[in-house]
Amino acid sequence: MKNIAVKILDPRMKDQLPAYATPGSAGLDLRACIDEPITIQAGQTVLIPTGLAIHLADPNYAAMILPRSGMGHKNGIVLGNLVGLIDSDYQGQLMVSTWNRGNKEFTLQPMERLAQLIIVPVVQVGFEVVEEFGDSARGEGGFGSTGKH
Ligand SMILES: O=c1ccn([C@H]2C[C@H](O)[C@@H](COP(=O)(O)OP(=O)(O)OP(=O)(O)O)O2)c(=O)[nH]1
């Protein structure tokens, strides 16, 4: 397991750092570090602090904030940016853009598990400009181009 640097910005997070729920888990749950319940109206988006900052430091990694399936499916609580991408050099607080895409209000409780963080490998690339690509099986076909005769 790789260690990454974390700053605890909200003392309530001291005893509940994100942890993998099972040995096979990919996601680390992020909590809503708010002082009192916040009611999010249907269609509204609010920026919720997590009380944590991470510094991945290595450009071969990124973190992504994803919805929790239960929150999304049952309560309509997903992300205003759909996916949050955390750069390896970002040192600020992890923030969750919280969108109530449902049709009824939802009340978020302090320290409720709101979203999840995954750490992913990244390949940084440079561009080599060409006039032609080498042959490939797909060529320029896309958007439902396969399986047709
Ligand atoms: O859900 C998110 C998404 C981003 N960030 C932070 C970490 C990320 O490294 C930084 C910038 O994010 P991004 O590049 O997606 O936003 P931008 O709109 O392009 O802003 P910037 O000009 O700062 O890059 O904001 C979060 O805390 N939560």
Ligand SMILES: [Mg+2]
């Ligand atoms: Mg950016």
